[in-house]
Amino acid sequence: MNGLHSIPSVERLLQSDQAKAWINLYGRPLTLQALRLTLDDVRRRMIDGSLDMPPEHSEILTQAQSHLDAWTSPTLQPVINATGVILHTNLGRAPLSAAAVRAMQLAGEAYSNLEFDLSTGRRGSRLIHAEEILKRLTGAEAAMVVNNNAAAILLALSALAARRRVIIPRSQLVEIGGGFRVPEVMKQSGAKLVEIGTTNKVRLSDYEEALQTPDALVMRAHRSNFRIVGFVEEPSLQEVVDTSHRSGALVLDDLGSGALLDTSAYGLAHEPTVQESLAAGCDLVCFSGDKLLGGPQAGIILGRANLIDRIKKHPLARAVRADKTCLAGMTATLLHYLKDEAEREIPVWQMISMKQEQAKVRAETWRDALGQGDVVPSESTVGGGSLPGETLPTWVLSLSVGNPDTFLKRLRAEKPPVIARTENDRVLLDPRTVLRGQDDALLSALKAVLKP
Numbered sequence: 001m002n003g004l005h006s007i008p009s010v011e012r013l014l015q016s017d018q019a020k021a022w023i024n025l026y027g028r029p030l031t032l033q034a035l036r037l038t039l040d041d042v043r044r045r046m047i048d049g050s051l052d053m054p055p056e057h058s059e060i061l062t063q064a065q066s067h068l069d070a071w072t073s074p075t076l077q078p079v080i081n082a083t084g085v086i087l088h089t090n091l092g093r094a095p096l097s098a099a100a101v102r103a104m105q106l107a108g109e110a111y112s113n114l115e116f117d118l119s120t121g122r123r124g125s126r127l128i129h130a131e132e133i134l135k136r137l138t139g140a141e142a143a144m145v146v147n148n149n150a151a152a153i154l155l156a157l158s159a160l161a162a163r164r165r166v167i168i169p170r171s172q173l174v175e176i177g178g179g180f181r182v183p184e185v186m187k188q189s190g191a192k193l194v195e196i197g198t199t200n201k202v203r204l205s206d207y208e209e210a211l212q213t214p215d216a217l218v219m220r221a222h223r224s225n226f227r228i229v230g231f232v233e234e235p236s237l238q239e240v241v242d243t244s245h246r247s248g249a250l251v252l253d254d255l256g257s258g259a260l261l262d263t264s265a266y267g268l269a270h271e272p273t274v275q276e277s278l279a280a281g282c283d284l285v286c287f288s289g290d291k292l293l294g295g296p297q298a299g300i301i302l303g304r305a306n307l308i309d310r311i312k313k314h315p316l317a318r319a320v321r322a323d324k325t326c327l328a329g330m331t332a333t334l335l336h337y338l339k340d341e342a343e344r345e346i347p348v349w350q351m352i353s354m355k356q357e358q359a360k361v362r363a364e365t366w367r368d369a370l371g372q373g374d375v376v377p378s379e380s381t382v383g384g385g386s387l388p389g390e391t392l393p394t395w396v397l398s399l400s401v402g403n404p405d406t407f408l409k410r411l412r413a414e415k416p417p418v419i420a421r422t423e424n425d426r427v428l429l430d431p432r433t434v435l436r437g438q439d440d441a442l443l444s445a446l447k448a449v450l451k452p
């Protein structure tokens with residue numbers, strides 16, 4: 001306990017060059033907090049006898065630095081996705097195009113006419129900003145952007161189906177992930193859920209029967225993340241729409257992913273497109289902005305103008321509205337489709353359209369730079385609630401390491417963290433989802449972890 005007086009004072013430590021630099025970097029209050037916390041800890045350890053002498057100043061400063069680092073590093077940080085899952089929901093879904101990023105930055109750093117009509121000088125509506133381009137692209141009468149697709153469905157049903165019956169086949173009562181269940185969101189809106197058919201079969205007659213009771217809305221939810229095969233039957237969307245309309249019921253289509261391009265052109269199964277749903281006559285179509293569309297997190301509602309008008313006026317619309325950076329990024333993303341340059345400019349579509357051969361060349365470059373591993377054929381997936389079970393042929397770098405799980409863990413501790421996968425006790429790195437410009441960072445992480 002005698003050594004207590006030899007613990008340096010906060011004032012003393014503040015005189016060090018290091019502490020002076022911290023005040024510049026982190027501000028005086030935080031620097032003081034870090035030093036005090038460190039010194040309190042030293043005092044405690046000396047009192048309880050686990051320490052005889054105060055540590056060197058340099059050691060105290062190192063400890064304070066680690067507090068400052070921990071307190072100021074964001075928990076949300078970029079990672080390198082080497083998993084080959086293109087729309088990896090846990091890794092933030094769609095990376096954005098350069099133009100979308102620029103637009104979001106501009107919207108963030110300056111004032112904008114978000115809700116200001118430049119011609120009249122009066123209050124305007126934020127909802128107009130992505131609407132025109134959505135209408136032009138899809139031919140829909142009206143459009144609206146909200147926070148995400150779950151919000152789009154909740155809002156649309158709250159505005160149009162509260163206390164009314166909503167008919168949906170049992171084969172479409174999907175759980176998307178993270179516990180998000182379509183039937184629960186439907187109930188939350190106040191709609192009365194009417195389940196028809198069985199898990200594997202639903203017929204037009206099931207719809208007709210449920211539609212005999214008036215005041216209903218028919219919903220279709222895309223089976224985004226699973227497939228039903230075997231003894232199955234389901235009428236086409238066109239038939240469902242025609243039957244519903246004959247009974248005067250509206251049809252809401254939850255497309256999930258919202259593809260504007262045809263995935264079958266890339267060797268994948270055909271994911272239903274927005275254009276097809278509208279052509280079939282759906283009154284409303286909802287989908288995500290950050291799945292196959294490749295934009296920022298958003299939910300998009302398209303459809304008949306009188307319905308969208310009612311949705312816009314519902315009180316929940318305010319609670320789920322999209323922010324200005326989202327609207328800017330969404331418009332920039334949609335512009336790529338309008339200019340027919342989506343495949344070239346939108347990362348998700350660059351990855352989907354990447355040729356096997358390109359992946360092979362890149363994996364070989366990695367192997368040569370590391371001096372180890374094998375380049376072997378494998379499969380990438382689209383993920384993110386689209387194209388369940390579908391794969392894209394790719395080539396990966398396959399590494400044989402002592403303990404694959406430990407290896408993955410160490411890769412995740414790198415800066416930036418690298419996320420990879422294992423298969424048959426080997427670590428696989430898929431070039432398809434590693435962004436252009438990330439190769440050097442990936443290689444230095446791998447070198448650090450492979451170092452004996």
Ligand SMILES: *Cc1c(COP(=O)(O)O)cnc(C)c1O
Binds near residue numbers: 149151256
């Ligand atoms: C992904 C998905 C949703 C939820 O969309 P978010 O944008 O994540 O809220 C809803 N329905 C279906 C069918 C989906 O695939």
